[in-house]
Amino acid sequence: MARSYSSPAALVSAAVSGVLFGIGLSVAQMTHPEKIWNFLDLAAIPSGGWDPSLAFVMGGGLVVAFFGLRLNRWLGWSQPAAGPSFVVTHRTKVDTSLVVGSAIFGIGWGLSGFCPGPAIADLGLVPQDAWLFVVAMVVGSWIAGGFLEWSERAPAPPLQETTRA
């Protein structure tokens, strides 16, 4: 069977990964905007009202991903188990769009307590509240994506594929 990012095996893996990701967000209560605000509210440190939980989520995720995202190289895999190749960005330079985009994202994150993962995860918990945010987010991303494409005057860029041995 030809390898594809949407082969049956890849789809099963995407489903397992998505479910695990959702359980992780939910168990860690990252699905609660209040929990995010209580982390971002550094001014609450002196009063003891600061909640550092989010740092523990990132820490736990980082430790596992640090090994998981290297395992293919350590095992000498030229291809992922089901997909055609390992896809990773070719970008290495810190540029203006990286900083400006991240700042815009941070403003929206601070205003809402929602980043993309928890917002989509909340469609399974409080869809009546989360859907508006998710629709606006996806529309914003697609508009910006269309604009970026237009400004670069190029057709949809091909997948940036790097096969790591």
Place this chain on the structure above:
Amino acid sequence: MVHFTPLSAAVGGILIGLAASILWLVNGRIAGISNIAGGIYPIRRGDELWRIVFLVALPVGAWLGYWIGPAVFAEVPRELPHITLTPLWLVGAGLLVGVGTRVGRGCTSGHGICGLARLSLRSLVAVVTFMVAAIIVVFIVRHVV
């Protein structure tokens, strides 16, 4: 009411790291949620279905976690998220998050977990930038306005 929940937070983070590792090792793709959702458009044949499957599975997992979390951890209450924001506020913030993650090419998962795990300088700059921006915004909203 502030609860510091280090154990469930770390275990939740480990599950997220596992999810990212599976998607990388089996599919060869980075588990950045903004990229997975935003990358649906422009359409690339053969690169759509796995994104949709992942994005449907994510809220299913969150629902499962709503039951698993309190069953495993005494520190996790069984309560749904409280969304107290007005519709206009949600739409405005959603647009900012959508545009910002597209222009900055990543969010808390893509830059924050995967990028930092790959020791990417770009991701480090992105994480510091969105953290500082969000901290400033929360300070203004909670303590100034």
